[in-house]
Amino acid sequence: MESESESGAAADNPPLDTLSFHGDEEIIEVVELDPGPPDPDDLAQEMEDVDFEEEEEEEEGNEEGWVLEPQEGVVGSMEGPDDSEVTFALHSASVFCVSLDPKTNTLAVTGGEDDKAFVWRLSDGELLFECAGHKDSVTCAGFSHDSTLVATGDMSGLLKVWQVDTKEEVWSFEAGDLEWMEWHPRAPVLLAGTADGNTWMWKVPNGIVRLWDARTGRLLTDYRGHTAEILDFALSKDASLVVTTSGDHKAKVFCVQRPDR
Known part of the structure; x- marks a missing residue:
């Protein structure tokens, strides 16, 4: 025999197939009960259905998932419109230093990672002469106060001076790892500092x-x-x-x- 409690529970929770609706009652909402932990086979199937290529394409856009269109006039990621008047392009690597002649402001000297230095004309970019003979990246370059001499120095400590009008080398010196180089503002005197803490001063040319x-x-x-x-x-x-x-x-x-x- 069933107890009264068991019979009452059965009456409160009748089997689903025995439920019946009276009259015109409508079903407002069907609530699904928790089916329990997912089956591993079902999870594996869901992973196979994910298109990872589409997700990677979305990540390549910005944070909102938009793909940015290239801007007009921009070539690559670093280059833009060229507003320069003259371009000097004989260096084959990064250009580390530049100086203008103080007397006429018509000449420039540049030095670069390609172990080369050039003196060229600002008006049209024409090469006047190459300051040849350097053994390392040219990091310092400058004209004397009267623009008659031009000096260049590389990272190995080799300094060279040329006569601008004759385009001939008139002086050279090796001082060690070069940190900086400057001309005296009123005399043909060249100063330089090296990594060992020394400061050098020369009257150029001294021959x-x-x-x-x-x-x-x-x-x-x-x-x-x-x-x-x-x-x-x-x-x-x-x-x-x-x-x-x-x-x-x-x-x-x-x-x-x-x-x-």
Whole structure:
């Protein structure tokens, strides 16, 4: 026999197929009961149905899922319209330094990662000459105060100076790892600083021979031509010739110009 409690529970929860509706009653909402944990086979099937390619395409857009259209006039991600008047494009790598000549503002010198430096004309970008011979990236370049000399320096510490009008190298020096280089604002004096904490100063060019009149002490003339320090000299018996040797591996002969001749 069933107890009263069991019979009451059965009466409160009749089997689903025994439920009946009276009259015109309508079903307002059907509530589904929790079916329990998902079946692993069902989860695997759902993963196979996901299109991951579409999700990756959406992630490539912005945060809202929009794909940005390329802007008009923009080539690539870094380049834009070119508003420059002149382009100098002989460097084959990054250009690290640039300086304008202070006297005329018509010339520029540039140095780059390609171990090269060039002097060129601003008006049309024409190359005047290459400052050749560097062994590392050229990171410093500049004109002297009167624009007659141009100096370049690379990361290895090699410094070079050229005469602008003749386009010839007139001086060079190796000072160690170069940090900076500057010309004196009123004299042909070059200053530089190196990574070892030293500061250097040179009068450029220093391969100069000067002759004085021994009686009056007046400077007769000076002779330029060496690109390094003068190591020795010799004067002919009649004082008409002077021969010099230098650290630039050269010996030079100069004619002495005396005021009484």
